[in-house]
Amino acid sequence: MILKRVLPFSQELLTRVIEPGNSVVDATAGNGHDTVFLAELVGEKGHVYAFDVQVEAIQSTAEKLQQANLETRATLILDGHENVASYVETEIAAAIFNLGYLPGSNQEIVTKGASTIQAIEAILHKLKIGGIIVLVVYHGHPGGEDEKNSLMDYVRELPQSYVHVLSYQFLNQQNNPPFIIALEKMKAK
Ligand SMILES: C[S@@+](CC[C@H](N)C(=O)[O-])C[C@H]1O[C@@H](n2cnc3c(N)ncnc32)[C@H](O)[C@@H]1O
Numbered sequence: 001m002i003l004k005r006v007l008p009f010s011q012e013l014l015t016r017v018i019e020p021g022n023s024v025v026d027a028t029a030g031n032g033h034d035t036v037f038l039a040e041l042v043g044e045k046g047h048v049y050a051f052d053v054q055v056e057a058i059q060s061t062a063e064k065l066q067q068a069n070l071e072t073r074a075t076l077i078l079d080g081h082e083n084v085a086s087y088v089e090t091e092i093a094a095a096i097f098n099l100g101y102l103p104g105s106n107q108e109i110v111t112k113g114a115s116t117i118q119a120i121e122a123i124l125h126k127l128k129i130g131g132i133i134v135l136v137v138y139h140g141h142p143g144g145e146d147e148k149n150s151l152m153d154y155v156r157e158l159p160q161s162y163v164h165v166l167s168y169q170f171l172n173q174q175n176n177p178p179f180i181i182a183l184e185k186m187k188a189k
Contacts, residue, residue, distance in 0.1 A: 006178050010134045017132050022093035026050040027081035030102045032061030039070040048074040049088050051081040081119035092126045100138030113150030133183040140176035
C-alpha cells in the first residue's frame, strides 16, 4: 500500500524535521506513545515537553518512558497545552497534537477548539522557521465536529507567507476517519 495511514504519516513528518538536540512538544501525551517516539528522535541532548490534563495520562506516559529508559529526555506537565508558554522557553522544532479523548479513559475529557487554537498560536510563536506542528484530528465523538470546524476555520485564515497548511485525509473511508493537518512555519510573524 503506497498511501500511508494517518499515524505513520504523522510520524514520517516528525522524523523529517526533528534532529538530535531539538526541543519538541507533545501537546496531548495520553498513553505516551508519541512522547516516547519523540524522545527517541531528539536524542540524548534534546528534550520533549509533554502535556496532559489527566493524572492517569501523565502516569502512563512516565511508565512508557521508564520502560524505554528515556525518562531524562522528557518533562511531563500536568496542565493544558494552552499554557505551553508558561513552561517552554526554548525554540521548538516540532509539536504533535492527537485530538479527542484518551482511549479507554473518561470520554468527557476531550480537547476543545478554543484551547487547541490557543496552544497552536503559542507554539507557532516558539517554532523555528521550517519547524512543523502536526495535528491528528479525531472528530467522531461528541464535540469533535465543533473542534474540527473551528480548527479548519482558524488554519484556513493563517497567512500563507507565515505558515503553510496541509491537510492529509482519506476521502472515501467511513465512520469519520481521523485526518492530519500539518503546519510548517515559513517566517517569523
Ligand atoms: C487522543 S488522546 C492522546 C493520545 C496520545 N498521543 C497517545 O499516544 O496515547 C488526547 C489526550 O488529550 C488530553 N487533553 C485534553 N485536553 C487537553 C488540554 N487542554 N491540554 C493537554 N491535553 C489535553 C486528554 O486528556 C487525552 O489524554
